[in-house]
Amino acid sequence: MMQIWFITIIYLVYTGLVLITQEFGVKVPILLNMREYLFTHRKIFIFVMFLGYLLTILNCFIPTIPGPMVLGDLFVTIALLYSSIWYNINLFKSKGDIIIEQTRRKFNLRMAIIIFNIALLHFLLPHWVLL
Numbered sequence: 001m002m003q004i005w006f007i008t009i010i011y012l013v014y015t016g017l018v019l020i021t022q023e024f025g026v027k028v029p030i031l032l033n034m035r036e037y038l039f040t041h042r043k044i045f046i047f048v049m050f051l052g053y054l055l056t057i058l059n060c061f062i063p064t065i066p067g068p069m070v071l072g073d074l075f076v077t078i079a080l081l082y083s084s085i086w087y088n089i090n091l092f093k094s095k096g097d098i099i100i101e102q103t104r105r106k107f108n109l110r111m112a113i114i115i116f117n118i119a120l121l122h123f124l125l126p127h128w129v130l131l
Contacts, residue, residue: 004058005126008076011055012119014048015083019112022105045091052084064126079118082111 018035025032038045059077 002064004055004062005064005122008055008059008073008080009119009123011052012076012079012083012115012122015052015086016112016115016119019086019108019115023109039090045087049084049087049091052080052087056080056084064122073122075118076122079115083115086111 017031018038021031021035025035038048056077059073059080063073
């Protein structure tokens with residue numbers, strides 16, 4: 001269904017923007033505002049997390065046509081699952097060591113780039129099988 005496809009792309013782009021906030025938030029203040037709003041409103045944070053899990057399940061069993069019935073959007077599903085787990089981990093995250101935070105920042109930037117690429121390819125070429 002194309003509605004799931006569209007919501008999935010929006011969700012992946014939003015998650016990518018949240019992930020790059022630590023790296024580019026100072027240069028683009030709207031990213032900081034978006035992240036702070038998400039992290040201060042717990043109900044919205046939980047909604048976004050469960051929306052990711054729901055989209056993961058829906059993309060597993062209702063892929064973009066003409067893909068295969070089970071896991072037609074494999075990389076999209078993996079990116080959605082990673083995003084949902086990331087939100088779940090950050091729901092109860094505590095401040096850690098500086099080295100761990102720097103490593104996490106670099107990893108989040110890499111994952112954001114991967115998620116943006118998956119969302120872009122899924123938007124431009126929605127009918128590619130297993131993408």
